[in-house]
Amino acid sequence: MSNDPYHSPRYPGGRRGMMFVLSSPSGAGKTTLSKRLMDKNPDIVISVSWTTRAARPGEVDGRDYVFVDEARFKDNIAADGFYEYAKVFDHYYGTPRAPVEEALAEGRDVIFDIDWQGARLLAEAAPDDAVRVFILPPSLRLLADRLKKRGQDAADVIERRMARAEAEISHWDEYDYVIVNEDFARALEEIDLILHAERLRRTRRPWLEGFVEDLFAERK
Ligand code: 5GP
Numbered sequence: 001m002s003n004d005p006y007h008s009p010r011y012p013g014g015r016r017g018m019m020f021v022l023s024s025p026s027g028a029g030k031t032t033l034s035k036r037l038m039d040k041n042p043d044i045v046i047s048v049s050w051t052t053r054a055a056r057p058g059e060v061d062g063r064d065y066v067f068v069d070e071a072r073f074k075d076n077i078a079a080d081g082f083y084e085y086a087k088v089f090d091h092y093y094g095t096p097r098a099p100v101e102e103a104l105a106e107g108r109d110v111i112f113d114i115d116w117q118g119a120r121l122l123a124e125a126a127p128d129d130a131v132r133v134f135i136l137p138p139s140l141r142l143l144a145d146r147l148k149k150r151g152q153d154a155a156d157v158i159e160r161r162m163a164r165a166e167a168e169i170s171h172w173d174e175y176d177y178v179i180v181n182e183d184f185a186r187a188l189e190e191i192d193l194i195l196h197a198e199r200l201r202r203t204r205r206p207w208l209e210g211f212v213e214d215l216f217a218e219r220k
Contacts, residue, residue, distance in 0.1 A: 024136070025166070034046065040188075050067075
């Protein structure tokens, strides 16, 4: 990571990786935003959740989710293999522990595309590492249009998703940052700014202590 501007070449102790948590009601653009954020910051690792729901057309196992059956999911719960998990729409979703711990230990940032329950659990488990960002749609009507345009789900499923979207939005004030995704390019820029500012946070740059000691040593 020698060309990482957030490391000091003089103090290669590195920085702490962060858990960059993105939540939004489905249809607010969170998945696309997190993918584009990764394009801009290829050093980021995305946390691929496990789920017991079926893959939608176009979804790839291991990239969008790890698709498993309920028995395998429950075995992993028993083995303490999840950082957090939740039951959403009759299906289980969970964040596998090992890839996250590996990435953070390497000083890499991990993005999480998870709901408010997961965000809350992650922040409780790792209060110093979690940065929570909530993405709001500009209007509920637009959200409904986006969900319909996906065309992959039946009308009653869409209705349930809208009800759930409203419930998700009601947790907006538990987040550190809130973005309104009216203009995609602007929303992406705002999320990118948050990521970069959070990388500069004092507590994520442990090498600063030695740096300042050396500054004062110059007086001697
Ligand atoms: P979808 O089925 O549309 O992909 O996701 C449904 C909901 O589950 C979304 O709100 C998504 O953020 C959430 N979700 C996805 N992965 C996880 C996870 O690992 N943990 C939790 N708590 N929620 C998740």
